Amino acid sequence: MTDHELQLKSFALRRAMLNLIVGAGAGHTGGGLSCMDILNVLYNRILNVSPQTFGDPHRDRYVQSKGHCVEALYAVLADRGFFPASDLATVCHYQSHYVGHPTRHIPGVEMNTGALGHGLPICIGMALAAKMDAASYRVFTLLGDGELAEGSNWEAGLAAAHYRLDNLAAILDHNTLQISGHTRDVMSNEPLDEKWRAFGWEVRSINGHDYAELTEALTAPSESGKPVFIIANTVKGKGVSFMENVAKWHHGVPSDAELKQALAELDASEAALKEAK
Amino acid sequence: MRKTSLDMVQEMALRDPRILFIGSDLGPDTLKELKVQRPKQFLMEGVSEANIVSMAAGMAMEGWIPYINTIATFLTRRCFEQIVLDLGLHKTKVRLIASGGGLVYAPLGPTHLAIDDIAILRTVPNMTILAPCDADEMRRLMLLTPDVDGPVYIRLGKGGDPVVSRAEPACEIGKAILLREPGDALIVTTGVCLQVALAAAAELGKAGISAGVLHCHTLKPLDADAILKHAAPVVVTIEEHILIGGLGGAVAEILLGAGRAPRFARIGIPDAFADQYGSQASLMARYSITSENLAATVTRLLNQTHK
Numbered sequence: 001m002t003d004h005e006l007q008l009k010s011f012a013l014r015r016a017m018l019n020l021i022v023g024a025g026a027g028h029t030g031g032g033l034s035c036m037d038i039l040n041v042l043y044n045r046i047l048n049v050s051p052q053t054f055g056d057p058h059r060d061r062y063v064q065s066k067g068h069c070v071e072a073l074y075a076v077l078a079d080r081g082f083f084p085a086s087d088l089a090t091v092c093h094y095q096s097h098y099v100g101h102p103t104r105h106i107p108g109v110e111m112n113t114g115a116l117g118h119g120l121p122i123c124i125g126m127a128l129a130a131k132m133d134a135a136s137y138r139v140f141t142l143l144g145d146g147e148l149a150e151g152s153n154w155e156a157g158l159a160a161a162h163y164r165l166d167n168l169a170a171i172l173d174h175n176t177l178q179i180s181g182h183t184r185d186v187m188s189n190e191p192l193d194e195k196w197r198a199f200g201w202e203v204r205s206i207n208g209h210d211y212a213e214l215t216e217a218l219t220a221p222s223e224s225g226k227p228v229f230i231i232a233n234t235v236k237g238k239g240v241s242f243m244e245n246v247a248k249w250h251h252g253v254p255s256d257a258e259l260k261q262a263l264a265e266l267d268a269s270e271a272a273l274k275e276a277k
Numbered sequence: 278m279r280k281t282s283l284d285m286v287q288e289m290a291l292r293d294p295r296i297l298f299i300g301s302d303l304g305p306d307t308l309k310e311l312k313v314q315r316p317k318q319f320l321m322e323g324v325s326e327a328n329i330v331s332m333a334a335g336m337a338m339e340g341w342i343p344y345i346n347t348i349a350t351f352l353t354r355r356c357f358e359q360i361v362l363d364l365g366l367h368k369t370k371v372r373l374i375a376s377g378g379g380l381v382y383a384p385l386g387p388t389h390l391a392i393d394d395i396a397i398l399r400t401v402p403n404m405t406i407l408a409p410c411d412a413d414e415m416r417r418l419m420l421l422t423p424d425v426d427g428p429v430y431i432r433l434g435k436g437g438d439p440v441v442s443r444a445e446p447a448c449e450i451g452k453a454i455l456l457r458e459p460g461d462a463l464i465v466t467t468g469v470c471l472q473v474a475l476a477a478a479a480e481l482g483k484a485g486i487s488a489g490v491l492h493c494h495t496l497k498p499l500d501a502d503a504i505l506k507h508a509a510p511v512v513v514t515i516e517e518h519i520l521i522g523g524l525g526g527a528v529a530e531i532l533l534g535a536g537r538a539p540r541f542a543r544i545g546i547p548d549a550f551a552d553q554y555g556s557q558a559s560l561m562a563r564y565s566i567t568s569e570n571l572a573a574t575v576t577r578l579l580n581q582t583h584k
Contacts, residue, residue, distance in 0.1 A: 125332035129335065130339070151327070159323075
């Protein structure tokens with residue numbers, strides 16, 4: 001799939017995500033929109049996973065540590081055929097398997113997540129197992145800005161470098177916002193690039209909405225022995241003007257009118273992109 | 278007991294390439310043979326329990342069977358969420374070998390006294406909790422652990438505890454062992470309190486009182502059938518653990534839940550942090566976790582029954 005085709009797909013994915021959040025009456029809208037392009041590239045270009053091969057021990061592992069943005073993952077997994085798109089209408093409903101955080105009941109989900117600070121340490125174990133088993137699969141996790149305040153990430157940061165896990169990539173959805181506002185105001189964590197470099201990681205700072213940059217960062221081999229930390233600079237609420245860079249959309253659910261406006265904006269942007277081609 | 282459990286990990290790991298040892302800064306002499314012969318199956322981590330438990334879960338998801346060893350309090354309190362979610366929820370085959378169960382680390386104070394580990398872990402679905410009474414039983418139980426589905430917590434005593442367990446009947450996880458037939462009373466115990474219970478039962482026997490001893494080396498799942506089968510008119514529990522959420526409470530739940538109401542008492546650690554140090558034995562005495570108090574408690578309850 002070309003960059004252009006992936007970009008066009010991103011509009012459908014964003015629409016599906018917004019619709020399912022409204023249907024659920026709950027969800028993490030801003031963060032889902034900020035990480036959608038990352039997931040789009042991962043699942044359609046990087047990860048060697050598919051509904052047919054998900055049980056294959058050689059598949060790449062993806063653990064969504066920022067589990068609260070599961071709605072974006074649901075939209076991408078449905079699009080990839082892991083389950084019918086009609087299931088998305090049941091998210092968070094009583095007796096539905098589709099809950100507000102990833103669970104292994106859902107086809108395509110590796111690990112239950114939702115409590116922050118678990119994904120990276122779990123991925124250390126998976127990547128270390130791959131090394132020990134001489135397996136070729138790669139391990140990916142997606143972290144959030146607020147999540148980085150959890151100390152377990154930094155314990156894991158030491159371990160990944162210590163074990164020279166160059167088969168591991170941690171992607172930070174760096175939209176710089178968390179529930180209470182800007183991360184720099186809540187609990188400043190910059191300079192992140194210097195911190196992770198000092199921990200022994202290879203750091204790549206990219207535009208997290210640029211398909212070429214995402215692809216390059218997620219595929220290029222790392223310096224020998226170093227795990228890769230990808231700072232994907234993103235915009236919370238990306239693609240919907242009134243949601244962009246507004247912290248309240250962390251877990252805001254659009255009203256009917258807001259949904260209508262958001263979908264119209266996405267339609268217009270999609271049309272413009274098609275036109276530009 | 279600790280030496281036996283770690284030696285068993287080494288022995289099993291040398292036989293089974295999926296078994297792996299993970300220590301948390303335990304010193305350079307730990308499992309030297311495994312370290313040299315199978316370096317891949319020996320990891321010595323920094324002091325980072327949260328990362329270790331989640332990392333072990335990740336490895337277990339890939340088919341490895343990690344045995345983690347560090348001090349019990351750090352392995353239960355510090356990383357409880359990792360245990361609940363990455364071990365319990367995912368039913369990962371991670372084994373936690375907890376040094377210093379109960380009052381073993383008396384000289385080190387409340388930071389190191391694992392008075393609450395059983396209560397904490399009983400709340401975790403899919404968890405198996407083992408508390409062997411001596412090194413021989415540790416060996417028998419350790420051999421069973423690789424096959425247990427889901428996480429296992431293994432509580433270690435001080436070491437050098439008198440050997441009272443027997444090879445027969447064969448050890449089975451989840452099955453309590455009756456070491457003395459009950460008559461007037463039943464003592465239910467776990468871990469190294471078995472030795473205390475046997476001493477008390479012997480003393481009671483001299484006084485003409487027949488007290489049975491039921492040893493629960495598995496605290497979860499607790500053997501409710503055995504407890505109900507052997508319950509006598511007097512039931513007393515004894516444990517090296519805080520009375521909240523431990524063996525005594527669990528036995529009471531089982532008895533009352535089955536409509537049984539024997540004369541009942543629990544012996545254990547009160548709802549307080551230790552304010553004295555000394556040795557494990559001195560704290561056991563301070564909390565009256567002794568054969569004398571156990572025998573006296575059984576006698577007192579029997580006398581009430583006879584009124």
